[in-house]
Amino acid sequence: MTSVLVDSNIFFDVMFGGVAWGWSAERLAELGATRQLAVNPVIWAEVGASFGAQAELDRSLEGLMLAKLPISFDVAFRAGQAHRAYRHAGGQRERTLPDFLVGAHGEVERHAVLTRDPKRYRSYFPDLEIISPDTHP
Numbered sequence: 001m002t003s004v005l006v007d008s009n010i011f012f013d014v015m016f017g018g019v020a021w022g023w024s025a026e027r028l029a030e031l032g033a034t035r036q037l038a039v040n041p042v043i044w045a046e047v048g049a050s051f052g053a054q055a056e057l058d059r060s061l062e063g064l065m066l067a068k069l070p071i072s073f074d075v076a077f078r079a080g081q082a083h084r085a086y087r088h089a090g091g092q093r094e095r096t097l098p099d100f101l102v103g104a105h106g107e108v109e110r111h112a113v114l115t116r117d118p119k120r121y122r123s124y125f126p127d128l129e130i131i132s133p134d135t136h137p
Helices: 008-016 021-034 041-048 054-064 073-088 097-109 119-124
Strands: 004-006 037-039 112-114
Touching (some): 008 021, 008 041, 021 037, 021 112, 037 041, 041 054, 073 097
Parallel strands (some): 004 037, 004 112
């Protein structure tokens, strides 16, 4: 059983009523019953920007029993390589590195990624298990 990194867009959906609230809530419940849900520092930072205090964030997500996973130097290097390929293909620098860190974390350490936005993950991490609306309607 591999754990599942939960992308920040899933948390935003369920906490703030995002566009895919129903799908995101269903996947969290379904996966939480069968697999370990997880976050890394990048996801935590993205979600944490919406809270005034870490205690508020902790309370908001405590029912999910999230594993908090570190990011290794191997993961960071793989993210940098994918980001470089993206830039060489004409990609812009803005707001992309977090997605590459999450994707590399999943790929290197064999975690699935639960996301509503699979495009970049799929393009740069072809071996990554992606759980998204197009793969799990």
